[in-house]
Amino acid sequence: MEGWKTLSKTNVYDTLKERGFIKQVTDEDAVQAALGNSQVTAYVGFDPTADSLHVGNLLGLMALAHLQRAGHRPIALIGDGTGMIGDPSGKTEMRQLLTREKIASNAERINAQINRYFTMDGHAGFAVRNADWLLDLNLVEFLRDIGRHFSVNRMLAAESYKVRMETGLSFIEFNYQILQAYDFLKLFRSHGCTLQMGGDDQWGNIIAGTDLIRRVESQPAEGLTWPLLTTAGGQKMGKTAKGAVWLDGSKTSPYEYYQYWINVDDRDVVALLKYYTFLPMTEIEKLARLEGAEIRKAKEVLAYETTEITHGKGEADKAREASRSAFGGGGQDISAVPTTEMASSRFDAGVLVVDVFAEVGLTKSKGEARRLIQQGGAYVNEKKVETIDDSLTIANAVEGALMLRAGKKRYHRLMIK
């Protein structure tokens, strides 16, 4: 509480608003006043559907971090209880149910991951698991105490269930909202949590929670959503051809992570700087003034800052150097480029370039490698591979390594040992 007074010079609500985090709010004046006058405990839920969070979850982490920086108390709720069911919001079909063990191990890893984004000392901020209170619920009791506050008519009318009304909605999914509302009530009671935040697809679920608290506790609770981000190209934020961009460095390397951000569409840069970095608005406005090829500088800032937030300064430096050296002069550090080792004996008789590209994962198959070469997109040490019969020997290596390139952007280093 002491920290509150010293940190609260500006109202976080305004910060969130100018950075684009506000899409819908239950009661704007009330939320703004609360965040400006007192310490607020707020929560965001994270689903343990995978063993790592991805860029799509990052907005929630950023929002919580902003709150904590302003002296408020963030709670990260890991939905290992609701995860047993699967949130139908915005989905067109039933989500694959995960096993209990899988959810538990995912929750464990996500819990560890969240530490990176804000302090979770149990005091300034912390994580909770809803399995702790959901798994042992007694159905009949629950229906009497909580279920009676929900109107099926209203739930069915909700936008989030609309799509599913046509394709089918299972009973357990239909209950998801009730459980999420119950989570909010639970956190309200045990931790004085009065604000739930989430993506706009969560609006219905959040409202269900504030309504429930009003009904059973006769006290106000608020909710807030941020917009669901799509890139200028119409893609979901954080998705690439290969799938999600993960926050776990072993699933998406810091270098790949950096590359994801530097490759964003020009039109998205400014918005992304606001969402995904802590740079002051004045700084961002300066970057926003860049035009044409200069925009790349803003992208480099974006890539560096985001990589630092998720992977730390050391990795961010390495990724930046690797990126600079790979794309037009500058640094020397190529240690962040994906690397594979290969025994020198393999090179004695010469290895087909096609085999190497496929083996290293630069292409999915040898056929694809052949096509790549025929189309003139395969390079070894920056020299174009001319024919599909080309092979490599020790003589091609420079300081015991080969730099392979597929297309313009994908590099892979081959160490010979």
Next chain:
RNA sequence: GGAGAGGUACCCGAGUGGCCAAAGGGAACAGACUGUAAAUCUGUCGGCGCAGCCUUCGGAGGUUCGAAUCCUCCCCUCUCCA
């Protein structure tokens, strides 16, 4: 449980005995143009020892010289009825 519709490559979706490795679109990939951006144009887009061969059209069998296409059984999805 009853009646009907359907399951085709990453996604959508044509094809209903040979001309089908399977139209078309989207996504993706490469090249040109660029700024590691966008747009546009061109090409590619199952695998391989690549003028040929192998494996695909929910699964397993069968008919046939020949099947994604016909038959049998099974699995799954959707709609209506109970």
